[in-house]
Amino acid sequence: MSLLVVGLSHRSAPVSVLERASLAPEVRGKLLQDAVGAEPASEAAVLSTCNRTELYADVDKFHAGVAELSSLLARYSGADLEELTPYLYVHYEDRAVHHLFSVACGLDSMVVGEGQILGQIKDALAVAQDQHTAGRLMNDLFQQALRVGKRAHSETGIDRAGQSLVTFGLEQLAAGRPVAEWARGRRALVVGAGSMSSLAATVLARAGVTELVIANRTLERARRLAAGLHGDGLTARAVPAHEMPAELPHADVAVSCTGAAGLVLTAGDLSAALTARARTRGSGGSGGSGEEPMALLDLAMPRDIDAAAHRLEGVRLVDIESLAEASADAPMAADVDKVRGIVADEVAAFGAAQRAATITPTVVALRAMAADVVAAEMARLDGRLPGLDAKQRAEITQTVRRVVDKLLHAPTVRIKQLAGEPGGAGYADALRELFDLDPQTVAAVSNPEQERQ
Numbered sequence: 001m002s003l004l005v006v007g008l009s010h011r012s013a014p015v016s017v018l019e020r021a022s023l024a025p026e027v028r029g030k031l032l033q034d035a036v037g038a039e040p041a042s043e044a045a046v047l048s049t050c051n052r053t054e055l056y057a058d059v060d061k062f063h064a065g066v067a068e069l070s071s072l073l074a075r076y077s078g079a080d081l082e083e084l085t086p087y088l089y090v091h092y093e094d095r096a097v098h099h100l101f102s103v104a105c106g107l108d109s110m111v112v113g114e115g116q117i118l119g120q121i122k123d124a125l126a127v128a129q130d131q132h133t134a135g136r137l138m139n140d141l142f143q144q145a146l147r148v149g150k151r152a153h154s155e156t157g158i159d160r161a162g163q164s165l166v167t168f169g170l171e172q173l174a175a176g177r178p179v180a181e182w183a184r185g186r187r188a189l190v191v192g193a194g195s196m197s198s199l200a201a202t203v204l205a206r207a208g209v210t211e212l213v214i215a216n217r218t219l220e221r222a223r224r225l226a227a228g229l230h231g232d233g234l235t236a237r238a239v240p241a242h243e244m245p246a247e248l249p250h251a252d253v254a255v256s257c258t259g260a261a262g263l264v265l266t267a268g269d270l271s272a273a274l275t276a277r278a279r280t281r282g283s284g285g286s287g288g289s290g291e292e293p294m295a296l297l298d299l300a301m302p303r304d305i306d307a308a309a310h311r312l313e314g315v316r317l318v319d320i321e322s323l324a325e326a327s328a329d330a331p332m333a334a335d336v337d338k339v340r341g342i343v344a345d346e347v348a349a350f351g352a353a354q355r356a357a358t359i360t361p362t363v364v365a366l367r368a369m370a371a372d373v374v375a376a377e378m379a380r381l382d383g384r385l386p387g388l389d390a391k392q393r394a395e396i397t398q399t400v401r402r403v404v405d406k407l408l409h410a411p412t413v414r415i416k417q418l419a420g421e422p423g424g425a426g427y428a429d430a431l432r433e434l435f436d437l438d439p440q441t442v443a444a445v446s447n448p449e450q451e452r453q
Contacts, residue, residue: 125143189213205230370408
């Protein structure tokens with residue numbers, strides 16, 4: 001295993017850099033194809049979320065791999081490599097496994113313990129599988145990461161150590177009040193109909209908003225989301241994205257999380273909405289929240305809402321940058337420590353399993369060679385003792401096979417055990433050298449197994 005990850009996240013880079021380094025969904029497939037088309041990489045997967053962009057690859061050269069993956073991230077994000085380089089982190093082999101398992105458990109999230117990352121890891125694997133860039137290593141790695149994340153959430157209280165970004169963002173907007181109390185009776189606007197927007201709409205509906213409008217470029221998708229929302233006294237409806245500016249003045253809270261390349265709400269849009277809002281409420285229209293400012297939650301990366309909104313009177317904006325400043329890793333320290341222990345154990349087990357797997361093709365090739373030797377010797381015996389009947393020949397063949405199996409059993413079992421230990425990769429080479437195994441024969445065993453995996 002020569003696993004390499006190159007990436008950047010909210011821990012290593014400011015939001016302004018993360019925005020420029022984000023990968024649009026439509027370019028991720030081409031990025032993966034170019035990654036495996038490059039000389040150092042044979043497999044690849046990309047994990048791109050609102051606060052991280054990471055490229056995973058199985059490489060045969062470390063330095064060349066780092067250079068190639070870094071260049072690909074820059075090229076497909078549109079950011080300059082010189083700008084990204086100071087913020088990129090690199091993890092290799094077991095450290096790369098440890099990083100992904102920590103991410104899957106929510107230990108590396110902006111809000112510790114949030115579980116949404118598991119869905120994003122699942123999506124990353126699905127994209128790599130669709131693009132045929134996930135071989136045995138990427139499949140094993142990401143599937144095990146999902147299992148480790150689920151184990152952490154089921155065996156510890158890490159869920160209590162943090163919330164989803166949606167819940168955390170709404171808590172920041174509520175400014176110390178319970179979200180259900182703060183949201184009750186308000187009008188809400190959700191821009192987008194993806195997974196994060198769907199979660200936001202669901203949380204707001206349960207919190208007691210009276211009206212919820214879903215604005216999305218694809219109206220049918222917005223309608224499906226609106227139809228699935230339930231809450232006491234809730235009215236939910238869908239509008240096309242171009243009608244969103246007309247809905248904004250009536251909203252007490254707006255949540256935006258789209259994949260748009262540019263701003264969805266500019267400072268000018270918000271100023272116009274505030275003017276219309278004041279006019280409506282000044283003439284006796286229902287405002288639903290008195291003199292409280294319009295609450296805006298921007299969960300997109302790159303951002304949907306103009307950062308200049310922070311300077312507008314009558315607006316309270318919470319975005320990824322302000323969430324990063326408000327987040328903390330301190331809560332539920334005991335549960336966090338338990339999860340770290342789970343991650344450490346799982347990394348060790350994964351590494352041992354991967355190292356042991358590298359010896360399997362060599363062992364299979366050795367046994368195949370032994371079977372060929374038995375077959376050749378039996379053919380020679382037939383020439384020397386042509387009078388053997390079928391029963392006698394079968395008995396002799398079985399005896400020879402038992403002798404060979406007993407001679408090979410202890411060495412092959414032991415070498416699998418040794419190969420699973422740190423530094424055990426060299427045992428496969430030793431076995432091939434001792435028995436003069438043809439490397440092409442071993443490769444012929446490896447490839448079908450990789451296809452099966």
